[in-house]
Amino acid sequence: MISIIIPTYNEGKYLSKLLESLKQQTFQDFEIIVSDNDSKDKTKQIAKKYGCKIVKGGIPAVARNNGAKIANGDLLFVDADVIIKANNLIETFLTEIKAEKLDCASLKITPDSNNFSAKFYYFIKNYLNKLFGYIKGNASGQFLFVKKIFFDKVGGYDGSLILGEEHDLVHRLKGKGAKFHFFMDLSVTNSARRVEKEGLIKLLVKNAYSEIIRFFGFKITKKLFDYEFGKY
Numbered sequence: 001m002i003s004i005i006i007p008t009y010n011e012g013k014y015l016s017k018l019l020e021s022l023k024q025q026t027f028q029d030f031e032i033i034v035s036d037n038d039s040k041d042k043t044k045q046i047a048k049k050y051g052c053k054i055v056k057g058g059i060p061a062v063a064r065n066n067g068a069k070i071a072n073g074d075l076l077f078v079d080a081d082v083i084i085k086a087n088n089l090i091e092t093f094l095t096e097i098k099a100e101k102l103d104c105a106s107l108k109i110t111p112d113s114n115n116f117s118a119k120f121y122y123f124i125k126n127y128l129n130k131l132f133g134y135i136k137g138n139a140s141g142q143f144l145f146v147k148k149i150f151f152d153k154v155g156g157y158d159g160s161l162i163l164g165e166e167h168d169l170v171h172r173l174k175g176k177g178a179k180f181h182f183f184m185d186l187s188v189t190n191s192a193r194r195v196e197k198e199g200l201i202k203l204l205v206k207n208a209y210s211e212i213i214r215f216f217g218f219k220i221t222k223k224l225f226d227y228e229f230g231k232y
Contacts (some may be wrong), residue, residue, distance in 0.1 A: 003071030007063030009082035027091035035063035061157035081191035103178035106139035112193035117200035118192035137171030
């Protein structure tokens with residue numbers, strides 16, 4: 001069994017699409033935990049409709065930790081604006097994790113748009129995450145598997161971080177001996193809303209700035225620029 005943990009804040013427009021895609025998966029031995037940060041839309045009603053457990057949320061790191069506290073299985077953190085298009089994706093993902101004896105794993109993220117800016121942005125993000133995954137522990141926070149025993153061993157996500165919390169988690173997991181892999185041959189689809197709203201250059205600059213800070217060992221606990229959750 002795995003526990004799928006979804007942090008939410010006003011994600012009613014997207015959550016039902018994710019939950020529908022989860023219903024279509026060939027692998028069904030999972031529970032779904034929605035960690036909601038007091039959404040003002042229909043997010044919680046949708047979660048209840050699909051039989052999800054609901055816990056108190058917060059910023060993404062805190063929300064994911066809160067979900068993990070009540071989880072009964074190993075952890076799969078999925079963002080609310082993700083859609084899993086391949087019906088056998090989770091089954092294949094878990095089979096590969098077992099075959100390679102992994103303790104944590106992530107995969108490629110593709111945009112839900114054919115817009116050049118969106119495709120280029122995710123292309124850069126995927127290859128940088130794969131490259132720095134071996135150096136610093138970068139991962140796709142939108143879809144990240146972690147064995148619960150290792151998650152508990154490192155104390156989960158650092159709840160003080162407002163950006164890069166997924167990279168920090170994997171970095172600390174690897175420090176405890178966890179085996180990590182970034183799969184480029186498996187993928188899920190993510191909403192390109194932020195790229196479309198903010199623009200390619202602006203978003204790349206923000207990401208580059210935060211990655212440089214992280215690369216030199218600093219943690220992002222204060223707001224560096226406008227990056228609001230649930231804004232779009």
